Amino acid sequence: MCLLGGLSAPPLLLLPLLPLLLCDCSFPPELPNAIQSVGDQQSFPEKFTVTYKCKEGFVKVPGKADSVVCLNNKWSEVAEFCNRSCDVPTRLQFASLKKSFTKQNYFPVGSVVEYECRPGYQRDHLLSGKLTCLLNFTWSKPDEFCKRKSCPNPGDLRHGHVNIPTDILYAAVIHFSCNKGYRLVGAASSYCSIVNDDVGWSDPLPECQEIFCPEPPKISNGVILDQQNTYVYQQAVKYECIKGFTLIGENSIYCTVKGDQGEWSGPPPECKGNEFARGAWVAHWVRPLPSARVMISGSWDRVLHRALCSAGSLLPSLSLPASLPTCDFSLSLSLSNE
Ligand SMILES: *[C@@H]1O[C@H](CO)[C@@H](O)[C@H](O)[C@H]1NC(C)=O
Ligand SMILES: *[C@@H]1O[C@H](CO)[C@@H](O)[C@H](O)[C@H]1NC(C)=O
Numbered sequence: 001m002c003l004l005g006g007l008s009a010p011p012l013l014l015l016p017l018l019p020l021l022l023c024d025c026s027f028p029p030e031l032p033n034a035i036q037s038v039g040d041q042q043s044f045p046e047k048f049t050v051t052y053k054c055k056e057g058f059v060k061v062p063g064k065a066d067s068v069v070c071l072n073n074k075w076s077e078v079a080e081f082c083n084r085s086c087d088v089p090t091r092l093q094f095a096s097l098k099k100s101f102t103k104q105n106y107f108p109v110g111s112v113v114e115y116e117c118r119p120g121y122q123r124d125h126l127l128s129g130k131l132t133c134l135l136n137f138t139w140s141k142p143d144e145f146c147k148r149k150s151c152p153n154p155g156d157l158r159h160g161h162v163n164i165p166t167d168i169l170y171a172a173v174i175h176f177s178c179n180k181g182y183r184l185v186g187a188a189s190s191y192c193s194i195v196n197d198d199v200g201w202s203d204p205l206p207e208c209q210e211i212f213c214p215e216p217p218k219i220s221n222g223v224i225l226d227q228q229n230t231y232v233y234q235q236a237v238k239y240e241c242i243k244g245f246t247l248i249g250e251n252s253i254y255c256t257v258k259g260d261q262g263e264w265s266g267p268p269p270e271c272k273g274n275e276f277a278r279g280a281w282v283a284h285w286v287r288p289l290p291s292a293r294v295m296i297s298g299s300w301d302r303v304l305h306r307a308l309c310s311a312g313s314l315l316p317s318l319s320l321p322a323s324l325p326t327c328d329f330s331l332s333l334s335l336s337n338e
Contacts, residue, residue, distance in 0.1 A: 025070035033058040033082035034066070044070045054082035059106045086133035089113045094121045094146040095129065107133045117146035119194045120170035149199045151192035159208035160184070168192055170199045178208035181233025183260040185209050213255035213262035221245045221271035231255045233262065241271035248272050 025044045028036055034052040044050070051067040054060050064081035086107040089097055095115035107113070111133040117123050127145035134140055148169035154162050160178040168174065172192045178184045186206025193202045212230045216237040222245065225238040236254040241247045249269035256265050 025073060025075055028068055028075055029078070031078060031082070032080050034080075046070055046072075050075075052078075052081075057084065058082035059085035062104075062106055083108060084137055086111065086137050086139055089131055090139050090142060092142055092146075094118055094144065094148075095142075109133055109135055109137065113139075115142075115145070119197070120149055120199055121146035122149050151199050151201055154190070154201060154205060157205055157208060159210070160206075162205075170194075174201075176206050178206075181211055181257055182208035183211050211257050211260060211262045213264060216253070216264065217268045219268050219271060221273070222247070222269070231262070233257050237264075237268075239269050239271075241269075245271035245273055 024046070025048065027042055028038060028044070028050040031052055033055045035055060036050050036052045038044075038050055048070040049067050050069075053066075059082065060066055061081050061083050065078055066081050068075040068078050070076075083106070085105070086109075088105060089101065089107070092115060095117050098114045098116050101113045104113075112130050115129050115131070123129065124143075124145050124147050127143040129145045131142055132140045148171065151168045151170070151172070154164075154168065154174055156162065157176055157178075159182045160176060163175040163177065164172075165175070166172050170192050173189055174192075175189045176184060176187070184206050185208075187203035188206070190201045190203040190205075192199055195201075210232055212232060213235075216224055216227070216231065218224070219239060222239050222241045225240055227237070228235070231237060233255055236252045238252040239247065240251070247269045248271070250266065251269055253264045253266050253268055255262050257263070
Protein backbone atom coordinates (compact mmCIF):
# COMPACT_ATOMS: atom_id res chain seq x y z
CA MET A 1 0.00 0.00 0.00
CA CYS A 2 1.57 3.26 -1.15
CA LEU A 3 0.35 6.56 0.36
CA LEU A 4 1.53 10.17 0.19
CA GLY A 5 2.43 10.26 3.84
CA GLY A 6 4.04 13.42 5.22
CA LEU A 7 5.19 14.79 1.82
CA SER A 8 2.36 17.21 1.01
CA ALA A 9 4.14 19.32 -1.67
CA PRO A 10 7.01 17.36 -3.26
CA PRO A 11 9.44 19.37 -5.41
CA LEU A 12 8.87 18.86 -9.12
CA LEU A 13 12.35 17.39 -9.61
CA LEU A 14 11.55 14.43 -7.37
CA LEU A 15 8.37 13.53 -9.20
CA PRO A 16 9.85 10.59 -11.18
CA LEU A 17 10.99 8.99 -7.88
CA LEU A 18 7.70 9.42 -6.12
CA PRO A 19 6.51 5.81 -6.38
CA LEU A 20 9.67 4.70 -4.43
CA LEU A 21 9.74 7.50 -1.87
CA LEU A 22 6.16 7.47 -0.98
CA CYS A 23 5.78 3.78 -0.28
CA ASP A 24 4.64 3.46 3.36
CA CYS A 25 4.52 0.49 5.69
CA SER A 26 1.50 -0.58 7.66
CA PHE A 27 1.42 -1.60 11.32
CA PRO A 28 4.71 -3.30 12.45
CA PRO A 29 4.69 -7.09 13.04
CA GLU A 30 4.02 -8.70 16.41
CA LEU A 31 7.09 -10.30 18.00
CA PRO A 32 6.88 -12.93 20.74
CA ASN A 33 7.38 -11.49 24.26
CA ALA A 34 8.14 -8.05 22.86
CA ILE A 35 6.21 -4.78 22.65
CA GLN A 36 6.64 -1.61 20.63
CA SER A 37 5.26 1.82 21.38
CA VAL A 38 3.89 3.18 18.12
CA GLY A 39 0.41 3.67 19.57
CA ASP A 40 -2.40 3.49 17.01
CA GLN A 41 -0.39 4.95 14.12
CA GLN A 42 -1.30 2.85 11.08
CA SER A 43 1.09 4.03 8.38
CA PHE A 44 4.84 4.48 8.53
CA PRO A 45 7.10 6.21 6.00
CA GLU A 46 10.14 4.76 4.25
CA LYS A 47 13.18 4.27 6.59
CA PHE A 48 10.99 4.56 9.69
CA THR A 49 12.41 2.43 12.48
CA VAL A 50 10.41 0.72 15.20
CA THR A 51 12.34 -0.54 18.21
CA TYR A 52 10.84 -3.23 20.43
CA LYS A 53 11.22 -3.82 24.12
CA CYS A 54 11.01 -7.15 25.93
CA LYS A 55 7.98 -7.81 28.09
CA GLU A 56 8.48 -8.03 31.80
CA GLY A 57 10.30 -11.21 32.81
CA PHE A 58 12.07 -11.36 29.45
CA VAL A 59 15.49 -10.06 28.50
CA LYS A 60 16.97 -9.13 25.14
CA VAL A 61 19.28 -11.84 23.82
CA PRO A 62 22.59 -10.09 23.16
CA GLY A 63 23.56 -9.82 19.51
CA LYS A 64 19.99 -10.14 18.20
CA ALA A 65 18.29 -7.23 16.46
CA ASP A 66 15.44 -5.57 18.36
CA SER A 67 14.08 -3.24 15.69
CA VAL A 68 12.47 -3.26 12.23
CA VAL A 69 12.84 -0.66 9.54
CA CYS A 70 10.38 0.23 6.77
CA LEU A 71 12.02 -0.39 3.37
CA ASN A 72 10.14 -0.53 0.07
CA ASN A 73 6.74 -0.85 1.60
CA LYS A 74 7.85 -3.74 3.81
CA TRP A 75 9.19 -4.09 7.35
CA SER A 76 12.63 -5.67 7.57
CA GLU A 77 12.93 -9.24 8.86
CA VAL A 78 13.47 -9.68 12.59
CA ALA A 79 13.89 -12.83 14.64
CA GLU A 80 12.51 -13.48 18.10
CA PHE A 81 14.96 -11.74 20.45
CA CYS A 82 13.33 -11.79 23.91
CA ASN A 83 13.88 -14.75 26.12
CA ARG A 84 13.49 -15.69 29.74
CA SER A 85 16.53 -15.09 31.91
CA CYS A 86 17.64 -15.38 35.45
CA ASP A 87 17.81 -12.05 37.26
CA VAL A 88 21.15 -10.36 37.74
CA PRO A 89 23.19 -12.79 39.85
CA THR A 90 22.73 -12.81 43.61
CA ARG A 91 24.70 -10.12 45.42
CA LEU A 92 26.92 -11.77 47.97
CA GLN A 93 28.34 -10.13 51.03
CA PHE A 94 31.61 -12.03 50.82
CA ALA A 95 32.20 -12.13 47.06
CA SER A 96 31.61 -10.08 43.94
CA LEU A 97 30.92 -11.17 40.37
CA LYS A 98 33.98 -11.54 38.23
CA LYS A 99 34.30 -8.56 35.93
CA SER A 100 33.48 -10.53 32.77
CA PHE A 101 29.95 -11.12 34.09
CA THR A 102 29.12 -7.67 35.36
CA LYS A 103 28.09 -6.20 32.00
CA GLN A 104 25.88 -9.17 31.19
CA ASN A 105 22.15 -9.19 31.83
CA TYR A 106 20.94 -12.17 29.76
CA PHE A 107 21.31 -15.39 31.74
CA PRO A 108 19.44 -18.28 30.10
CA VAL A 109 18.90 -21.55 31.96
CA GLY A 110 22.24 -23.24 32.58
CA SER A 111 24.26 -20.00 32.63
CA VAL A 112 27.14 -20.16 35.05
CA VAL A 113 28.61 -17.08 36.70
CA GLU A 114 31.80 -16.91 38.70
CA TYR A 115 32.64 -14.85 41.76
CA GLU A 116 35.80 -13.67 43.41
CA CYS A 117 36.28 -12.95 47.12
CA ARG A 118 35.80 -9.41 48.31
CA PRO A 119 38.74 -7.74 50.11
CA GLY A 120 39.07 -9.13 53.62
CA TYR A 121 37.93 -12.58 52.53
CA GLN A 122 39.81 -15.60 51.27
CA ARG A 123 38.68 -18.42 49.05
CA ASP A 124 37.63 -21.73 50.57
CA HIS A 125 38.71 -23.99 47.73
CA LEU A 126 36.63 -26.91 48.98
CA LEU A 127 33.48 -25.03 47.94
CA SER A 128 32.39 -23.95 44.49
CA GLY A 129 32.57 -20.26 43.70
CA LYS A 130 30.04 -20.52 40.87
CA LEU A 131 26.28 -20.06 40.59
CA THR A 132 24.04 -21.60 37.94
CA CYS A 133 20.77 -20.32 36.49
CA LEU A 134 18.30 -23.13 37.31
CA LEU A 135 15.32 -24.38 35.26
CA ASN A 136 12.93 -22.21 37.27
CA PHE A 137 15.06 -19.13 36.45
CA THR A 138 16.49 -18.72 39.93
CA TRP A 139 20.17 -18.91 40.81
CA SER A 140 21.55 -21.93 42.66
CA LYS A 141 22.14 -21.33 46.37
CA PRO A 142 25.65 -20.04 47.05
CA ASP A 143 27.92 -21.77 49.55
CA GLU A 144 29.98 -19.54 51.75
CA PHE A 145 32.97 -20.07 49.53
CA CYS A 146 34.86 -17.03 50.83
CA LYS A 147 35.73 -16.86 54.51
CA ARG A 148 36.74 -13.84 56.53
CA LYS A 149 40.49 -13.47 56.90
CA SER A 150 41.99 -13.32 60.35
CA CYS A 151 43.81 -10.34 61.75
CA PRO A 152 47.02 -11.04 63.67
CA ASN A 153 46.72 -11.76 67.37
CA PRO A 154 46.53 -8.31 69.01
CA GLY A 155 48.81 -9.45 71.85
CA ASP A 156 48.61 -8.45 75.50
CA LEU A 157 48.10 -4.97 76.83
CA ARG A 158 50.55 -4.23 79.66
CA HIS A 159 48.62 -3.04 82.75
CA GLY A 160 45.36 -3.52 80.83
CA HIS A 161 43.06 -5.88 79.06
CA VAL A 162 42.13 -6.65 75.44
CA ASN A 163 38.44 -7.53 75.14
CA ILE A 164 37.55 -9.63 72.09
CA PRO A 165 33.73 -9.76 71.92
CA THR A 166 33.49 -12.15 68.95
CA ASP A 167 36.68 -13.00 67.10
CA ILE A 168 39.61 -11.32 65.40
CA LEU A 169 38.37 -11.94 61.84
CA TYR A 170 37.86 -9.25 59.22
CA ALA A 171 35.35 -6.54 60.33
CA ALA A 172 35.56 -7.56 63.99
CA VAL A 173 36.16 -4.95 66.67
CA ILE A 174 38.19 -5.37 69.85
CA HIS A 175 38.20 -3.06 72.88
CA PHE A 176 40.99 -1.99 75.21
CA SER A 177 40.85 -1.08 78.88
CA CYS A 178 43.46 -0.31 81.50
CA ASN A 179 43.71 -1.60 85.03
CA LYS A 180 42.58 0.68 87.84
CA GLY A 181 45.25 3.28 88.44
CA TYR A 182 46.28 3.39 84.78
CA ARG A 183 45.27 5.83 82.08
CA LEU A 184 44.58 4.67 78.51
CA VAL A 185 46.64 6.62 75.98
CA GLY A 186 45.69 5.82 72.39
CA ALA A 187 42.65 4.24 70.76
CA ALA A 188 40.07 2.51 72.96
CA SER A 189 39.17 0.05 70.20
CA SER A 190 40.51 -1.31 66.95
CA TYR A 191 38.88 -2.83 63.86
CA CYS A 192 40.13 -5.70 61.78
CA SER A 193 40.13 -3.87 58.45
CA ILE A 194 41.75 -3.83 55.03
CA VAL A 195 45.35 -2.72 55.31
CA ASN A 196 47.57 -2.80 52.22
CA ASP A 197 45.48 -5.42 50.36
CA ASP A 198 45.42 -7.64 53.43
CA VAL A 199 43.70 -7.41 56.79
CA GLY A 200 45.18 -5.68 59.81
CA TRP A 201 44.22 -3.67 62.85
CA SER A 202 42.96 -0.14 62.26
CA ASP A 203 44.65 1.09 65.44
CA PRO A 204 47.67 -0.17 67.37
CA LEU A 205 47.49 -1.28 70.99
CA PRO A 206 47.20 1.75 73.27
CA GLU A 207 49.42 2.33 76.27
CA CYS A 208 48.33 2.08 79.89
CA GLN A 209 50.19 4.79 81.77
CA GLU A 210 50.36 4.79 85.53
CA ILE A 211 48.32 7.57 87.11
CA PHE A 212 50.08 9.68 89.74
CA CYS A 213 48.47 11.69 92.48
CA PRO A 214 49.41 15.32 92.82
CA GLU A 215 52.01 16.14 95.46
CA PRO A 216 50.44 15.42 98.88
CA PRO A 217 49.17 18.57 100.63
CA LYS A 218 51.47 20.06 103.21
CA ILE A 219 50.15 20.80 106.71
CA SER A 220 51.29 23.34 109.23
CA ASN A 221 52.91 22.11 112.42
CA GLY A 222 53.09 18.64 110.92
CA VAL A 223 55.25 16.59 108.58
CA ILE A 224 54.78 13.89 105.97
CA LEU A 225 56.50 10.68 107.03
CA ASP A 226 58.79 9.01 104.56
CA GLN A 227 57.80 11.35 101.72
CA GLN A 228 58.06 9.90 98.18
CA ASN A 229 58.72 11.65 94.88
CA THR A 230 55.54 10.20 93.40
CA TYR A 231 52.41 8.56 94.70
CA VAL A 232 50.43 6.03 92.66
CA TYR A 233 46.99 4.50 93.04
CA GLN A 234 46.29 3.19 96.56
CA GLN A 235 49.60 4.48 97.94
CA ALA A 236 49.16 6.21 101.31
CA VAL A 237 50.82 9.26 102.76
CA LYS A 238 51.21 9.41 106.52
CA TYR A 239 51.28 12.62 108.60
CA GLU A 240 52.66 13.34 112.05
CA CYS A 241 52.42 16.48 114.12
CA ILE A 242 55.50 18.12 115.53
CA LYS A 243 55.96 17.94 119.29
CA GLY A 244 53.37 19.84 121.22
CA PHE A 245 50.64 19.55 118.57
CA THR A 246 47.73 17.18 118.38
CA LEU A 247 46.65 15.48 115.18
CA ILE A 248 42.99 16.01 114.26
CA GLY A 249 41.50 13.71 111.59
CA GLU A 250 42.95 10.62 109.93
CA ASN A 251 46.71 10.37 110.15
CA SER A 252 46.95 9.14 106.56
CA ILE A 253 45.26 9.74 103.24
CA TYR A 254 45.70 7.63 100.12
CA CYS A 255 45.83 8.12 96.38
CA THR A 256 42.59 7.36 94.53
CA VAL A 257 41.62 7.72 90.88
CA LYS A 258 38.70 9.70 89.55
CA GLY A 259 38.15 9.49 85.80
CA ASP A 260 41.75 9.22 84.73
CA GLN A 261 43.12 11.70 87.26
CA GLY A 262 44.70 10.87 90.58
CA GLU A 263 43.35 12.56 93.66
CA TRP A 264 43.70 12.19 97.44
CA SER A 265 41.08 10.25 99.37
CA GLY A 266 40.34 13.22 101.60
CA PRO A 267 41.77 16.31 103.24
CA PRO A 268 44.97 15.90 105.26
CA PRO A 269 44.79 15.97 109.06
CA GLU A 270 45.34 19.15 111.04
CA CYS A 271 47.83 19.72 113.81
CA LYS A 272 46.32 21.76 116.62
CA GLY A 273 48.36 23.38 119.31
CA ASN A 274 47.41 21.73 122.61
CA GLU A 275 45.78 23.62 125.41
CA PHE A 276 49.03 23.60 127.33
CA ALA A 277 50.45 25.98 124.79
CA ARG A 278 47.49 28.28 125.05
CA GLY A 279 46.93 28.40 128.78
CA ALA A 280 45.33 26.26 131.47
CA TRP A 281 45.59 22.60 130.77
CA VAL A 282 44.51 19.53 132.66
CA ALA A 283 46.64 16.48 132.94
CA HIS A 284 45.37 13.17 134.21
CA TRP A 285 47.19 10.83 136.42
CA VAL A 286 47.32 7.35 135.18
CA ARG A 287 48.08 5.85 138.54
CA PRO A 288 47.45 7.01 142.06
CA LEU A 289 50.03 9.04 143.87
CA PRO A 290 52.81 9.24 144.71
CA SER A 291 54.42 7.20 141.91
CA ALA A 292 51.97 8.37 139.25
CA ARG A 293 53.19 9.98 136.03
CA VAL A 294 51.38 12.65 134.12
CA MET A 295 50.05 11.55 130.78
CA ILE A 296 49.96 14.42 128.32
CA SER A 297 50.67 14.72 124.65
CA GLY A 298 52.72 17.86 125.19
CA SER A 299 56.20 17.65 126.48
CA TRP A 300 57.69 18.34 129.86
CA ASP A 301 60.70 20.13 128.57
CA ARG A 302 58.79 23.40 128.38
CA VAL A 303 59.22 25.77 131.24
CA LEU A 304 56.21 25.56 133.52
CA HIS A 305 55.58 28.59 135.68
CA ARG A 306 52.60 27.35 137.58
CA ALA A 307 51.07 24.02 138.44
CA LEU A 308 47.79 23.83 140.27
CA CYS A 309 45.95 20.86 141.64
CA SER A 310 42.20 20.87 140.99
CA ALA A 311 41.77 19.70 144.56
CA GLY A 312 44.21 19.37 147.36
CA SER A 313 47.58 21.01 146.97
CA LEU A 314 50.90 20.54 145.22
CA LEU A 315 53.43 18.60 147.14
CA PRO A 316 56.12 20.92 148.39
CA SER A 317 58.84 18.97 146.63
CA LEU A 318 57.64 20.38 143.25
CA SER A 319 60.44 21.77 141.21
CA LEU A 320 59.74 22.42 137.53
CA PRO A 321 60.65 21.22 135.01
CA ALA A 322 63.24 18.83 136.38
CA SER A 323 60.72 16.62 138.16
CA LEU A 324 57.09 15.83 137.51
CA PRO A 325 54.58 17.83 139.50
CA THR A 326 52.51 15.76 141.86
CA CYS A 327 49.30 16.42 143.72
CA ASP A 328 48.80 15.06 147.18
CA PHE A 329 45.56 13.20 146.55
CA SER A 330 43.63 14.59 143.60
CA LEU A 331 43.58 12.80 140.26
CA SER A 332 43.99 15.89 138.18
CA LEU A 333 46.51 18.62 137.87
CA SER A 334 46.13 21.97 136.22
CA LEU A 335 49.22 23.36 134.59
CA SER A 336 49.86 26.73 133.11
CA ASN A 337 52.73 28.41 131.34
CA GLU A 338 51.93 31.83 132.74
C1 LIG B 1 15.59 -19.12 24.76
O1 LIG B 1 16.33 -19.87 25.72
C2 LIG B 1 16.31 -21.25 25.49
C3 LIG B 1 17.08 -21.87 26.64
O2 LIG B 1 16.66 -21.33 27.86
C4 LIG B 1 16.94 -21.56 24.15
O3 LIG B 1 16.83 -22.92 23.91
C5 LIG B 1 16.21 -20.76 23.05
O4 LIG B 1 16.87 -20.94 21.83
C6 LIG B 1 16.23 -19.31 23.41
N1 LIG B 1 15.49 -18.53 22.46
C7 LIG B 1 15.98 -17.48 21.88
C8 LIG B 1 15.08 -16.73 20.98
O5 LIG B 1 17.15 -17.08 22.09
C1 LIG C 1 13.94 -23.37 41.91
O1 LIG C 1 14.47 -24.67 41.83
C2 LIG C 1 15.37 -25.03 42.85
C3 LIG C 1 15.96 -26.41 42.55
O2 LIG C 1 15.31 -27.06 41.58
C4 LIG C 1 14.64 -25.02 44.18
O3 LIG C 1 15.51 -25.34 45.22
C5 LIG C 1 14.06 -23.63 44.39
O4 LIG C 1 13.32 -23.58 45.59
C6 LIG C 1 13.21 -23.20 43.22
N1 LIG C 1 12.84 -21.78 43.44
C7 LIG C 1 11.60 -21.33 43.28
C8 LIG C 1 11.42 -19.87 43.56
O5 LIG C 1 10.70 -22.03 42.93
